[in-house]
Amino acid sequence: MSVAELELGVTKLTRPQIARRAAELIPDGSFVNLGIGIPTLAANVMPAGKDVVLHSENGILGVGPTPPEAERDRDLINASKDYVTLLPGGSYCVHSDAFAMIRGGHLDLALLGAFEVAGNGDLANWTTGDRRFPPGVGGAMDLAVGAKAIWVLTDHTTKKGEPKIVNACRYPLTAKGVVKRIFTDLALIDLTEDGLLVREMVPGLTIDALQAVTEPKLTLAEDWQELAAA
Amino acid sequence: MSVAELELGVTKLTRPQIARRAAELIPDGSFVNLGIGIPTLAANVMPAGKDVVLHSENGILGVGPTPPEAERDRDLINASKDYVTLLPGGSYCVHSDAFAMIRGGHLDLALLGAFEVAGNGDLANWTTGDRRFPPGVGGAMDLAVGAKAIWVLTDHTTKKGEPKIVNACRYPLTAKGVVKRIFTDLALIDLTEDGLLVREMVPGLTIDALQAVTEPKLTLAEDWQELAAA
Amino acid sequence: MPIDKITPSVAEAVQGVKDGMTIMISGFGFAGVPNDLIHGVLDSGAKNLTVISNNAGTGTEGLAALIGSGRVTRIICSYPRSKGSDLFDARYAAGEIELELVPQGTLSERMRAAGAGIGGFFTPTGAGTELAAGKETRMIDGREYVLEAPLRADIALVQAQEADRWGNLVYRKAARNFGPVMAMAADLTVVQVKRIVALGEMDPEAVVTPGIFVDRVVHIDNNREWDI
Amino acid sequence: MPIDKITPSVAEAVQGVKDGMTIMISGFGFAGVPNDLIHGVLDSGAKNLTVISNNAGTGTEGLAALIGSGRVTRIICSYPRSKGSDLFDARYAAGEIELELVPQGTLSERMRAAGAGIGGFFTPTGAGTELAAGKETRMIDGREYVLEAPLRADIALVQAQEADRWGNLVYRKAARNFGPVMAMAADLTVVQVKRIVALGEMDPEAVVTPGIFVDRVVHIDNNREWDI
Numbered sequence: 001m002s003v004a005e006l007e008l009g010v011t012k013l014t015r016p017q018i019a020r021r022a023a024e025l026i027p028d029g030s031f032v033n034l035g036i037g038i039p040t041l042a043a044n045v046m047p048a049g050k051d052v053v054l055h056s057e058n059g060i061l062g063v064g065p066t067p068p069e070a071e072r073d074r075d076l077i078n079a080s081k082d083y084v085t086l087l088p089g090g091s092y093c094v095h096s097d098a099f100a101m102i103r104g105g106h107l108d109l110a111l112l113g114a115f116e117v118a119g120n121g122d123l124a125n126w127t128t129g130d131r132r133f134p135p136g137v138g139g140a141m142d143l144a145v146g147a148k149a150i151w152v153l154t155d156h157t158t159k160k161g162e163p164k165i166v167n168a169c170r171y172p173l174t175a176k177g178v179v180k181r182i183f184t185d186l187a188l189i190d191l192t193e194d195g196l197l198v199r200e201m202v203p204g205l206t207i208d209a210l211q212a213v214t215e216p217k218l219t220l221a222e223d224w225q226e227l228a229a230a
Numbered sequence: 231m232s233v234a235e236l237e238l239g240v241t242k243l244t245r246p247q248i249a250r251r252a253a254e255l256i257p258d259g260s261f262v263n264l265g266i267g268i269p270t271l272a273a274n275v276m277p278a279g280k281d282v283v284l285h286s287e288n289g290i291l292g293v294g295p296t297p298p299e300a301e302r303d304r305d306l307i308n309a310s311k312d313y314v315t316l317l318p319g320g321s322y323c324v325h326s327d328a329f330a331m332i333r334g335g336h337l338d339l340a341l342l343g344a345f346e347v348a349g350n351g352d353l354a355n356w357t358t359g360d361r362r363f364p365p366g367v368g369g370a371m372d373l374a375v376g377a378k379a380i381w382v383l384t385d386h387t388t389k390k391g392e393p394k395i396v397n398a399c400r401y402p403l404t405a406k407g408v409v410k411r412i413f414t415d416l417a418l419i420d421l422t423e424d425g426l427l428v429r430e431m432v433p434g435l436t437i438d439a440l441q442a443v444t445e446p447k448l449t450l451a452e453d454w455q456e457l458a459a460a
Numbered sequence: 461m462p463i464d465k466i467t468p469s470v471a472e473a474v475q476g477v478k479d480g481m482t483i484m485i486s487g488f489g490f491a492g493v494p495n496d497l498i499h500g501v502l503d504s505g506a507k508n509l510t511v512i513s514n515n516a517g518t519g520t521e522g523l524a525a526l527i528g529s530g531r532v533t534r535i536i537c538s539y540p541r542s543k544g545s546d547l548f549d550a551r552y553a554a555g556e557i558e559l560e561l562v563p564q565g566t567l568s569e570r571m572r573a574a575g576a577g578i579g580g581f582f583t584p585t586g587a588g589t590e591l592a593a594g595k596e597t598r599m600i601d602g603r604e605y606v607l608e609a610p611l612r613a614d615i616a617l618v619q620a621q622e623a624d625r626w627g628n629l630v631y632r633k634a635a636r637n638f639g640p641v642m643a644m645a646a647d648l649t650v651v652q653v654k655r656i657v658a659l660g661e662m663d664p665e666a667v668v669t670p671g672i673f674v675d676r677v678v679h680i681d682n683n684r685e686w687d688i
Numbered sequence: 689m690p691i692d693k694i695t696p697s698v699a700e701a702v703q704g705v706k707d708g709m710t711i712m713i714s715g716f717g718f719a720g721v722p723n724d725l726i727h728g729v730l731d732s733g734a735k736n737l738t739v740i741s742n743n744a745g746t747g748t749e750g751l752a753a754l755i756g757s758g759r760v761t762r763i764i765c766s767y768p769r770s771k772g773s774d775l776f777d778a779r780y781a782a783g784e785i786e787l788e789l790v791p792q793g794t795l796s797e798r799m800r801a802a803g804a805g806i807g808g809f810f811t812p813t814g815a816g817t818e819l820a821a822g823k824e825t826r827m828i829d830g831r832e833y834v835l836e837a838p839l840r841a842d843i844a845l846v847q848a849q850e851a852d853r854w855g856n857l858v859y860r861k862a863a864r865n866f867g868p869v870m871a872m873a874a875d876l877t878v879v880q881v882k883r884i885v886a887l888g889e890m891d892p893e894a895v896v897t898p899g900i901f902v903d904r905v906v907h908i909d910n911n912r913e914w915d916i
Contacts, residue, residue, distance in 0.1 A: 051463045058716040075861040081717035088660025089626040091667035094868040096800045099793030103577030134780045138767040142793035145812045172818045281691045288488040305633040311489035318888025319854040321895035324640040326572045329565030333805030368539040372565035375584045402590045579810035579833040605807040666894040
């Protein structure tokens, strides 16, 4: 089955929908960092009543959703340089303190974007090595080794349809063996000791079709569910 | 000349007078830490109009003089655990930040007490090695290596009349070669490349009498002055 | 479910303290000492404790009482001896308590290192002295540095001024001292505060310890003057 | 003589900047960037500069203008490429600017180390990656750590919200970011603020950067929206 056919066959999640599914699964009471890209969208789609404290590495704890345009504040942006708000109970801190939270193991979870994730949990998300596109590591290496768990939120394939979940990263690594769960526009996959376990797939997708755009061997969980767009 | 005779012959400075003389010589605009003992007295005898910012290692910048008894605040004490006040412009900080100021070389000056000072600037002020008196290093080692200059404020001799300014410290060192100036109840002495230079002596004291209670060779400065009690 | 770290009693706040644990205790002199929590530990009966604190207690209550009880077998501090530290002094003279003396700035920097994920750091403090004996040293830019390790604890007992239900803290004046670094450096951080405020009531620019570093908060509204 | 760090003009505030210097520039994205001071450096004509900043400038003004001028030969940062970083991107692609890419937490921790007298520290960040290539590593408790060196500068340019004549600073929201650590890590710290307050007007509990870390303050009361 070609990528083109796959694209015809199913409705992929949008970027906010990927973020929403991850947001739904964040345990209540967690302290969570949202990385640049799809992850920062999670702040806007947090399920009502979920008491999660969002951390932004530029020095915010308790990040709230995007403000209306009239209430934008140039001093209140997140790591993606998008306008955000502060929730009651939120606070500002010095940059090095924001990273003490990360590096000291105080974050329960970080949601990160990826160029590639390998089956063993290796993550590559800071450089393609192409000099026309300067590298940008930002806080990715700090988050990757510092947060108690790493979830990756990403499109399942590159724009050219090539797998982003690979046997071994071709791009330079951000960190080794850190990714525990991947949310894509097609599936929710856990990286377990027994390999990649598919927990959820978008309606209409088959495990074979998903395997066709994924390098490492996938196993479908017995209790797998449909990945429903919220 | 015995110590007893010396004591008969001159009027020694009191502890606040030692502190006052040091305070007078602190350059305007300096950031200064006052160590436990005689140094903390300097906060009470700062010359009027001198704009010096006093640092206390427990987390205060801008320490003011001792408050009247009715205004004592158990949350506002200095490193000697004495009640102090905060001057306008003063601020509180986390302990590790107070020591970042010290260890990062941001203090112009630290005034410290001493058990012994050697002619080469070695300082001993944290333990006598006697198990009946537990050692207490406090911030002394941090200040000794961190402040841009170290002045010692001390009685010239022990209670038994033995020299505290010695050829080589007998007590364990706080730091090597750090002391630049010594204020005692008898004299003001600079530690120079050419040895110990006596800048000031209390009225009536002779250099020979001072030498008799000081181990390293003293040189009297050509422009020496009387050490006047303020 | 809303995050709520407010704990109803001292006994519940210190629940989990066990024999052999390492406990950080905030305070410098008599400012910022969590005396109610210390007495909670005393009441728990836990023994064979290691205490990390700047001082070793004075008077008859608080840390002095804990040390006097014989439950503390080791203390890591910078300045154990003070006016009134008789209970410590006696145990020390008798060889009944082990003392690890740490330069004061190294003490809090080691806590910060533990809290910030630093595996070790080089400091010039203590170089060439007895307190650096046996430690790795290195010449950096012509100056001697000592390698110091992070310092963590099982539990940190902290005193602060105000907290909200997320565990955000502000302190008061020089009572701030070791609280913020200890809160970062322990597996379980327990805080006693004089006042509980509603979420959002604290100035977000002035929060000193954000709730991420705090596990339990207990409100102590007595104004007891402890003999410390 | 009263301490007074208030400086009358940008030109006087950046006086002393020279060819070949290393300059820290606060800000994260467009928040907290000292654009007036950067243009002061641009106007000074100093060249062959090394800039330390989280980003590499966007748009046509501020850091982007300084980089576009060709006066910056080296940049130490964590995330140079952003939407609008064309001036940097072009110089980088052409090999006209040297880039030292540093993980973001390591960047500010290295500044703090410089400011706090730490000679070096071990961090797990970057271990086993290209960014740790050539660096000393060490296994600590079964985990690989990288030794990182302090990062200092000749001058730090910082943007803050308010200052008093002692140089005490408060920031505003996420514009705080790198200001406080850069202020600690430079030989000369120059700050542009939106408001000058009287000594004693700031809440002593809420001062973020105490004046000990600040050398010069300049009041910028325009509300110019820079193209950055």
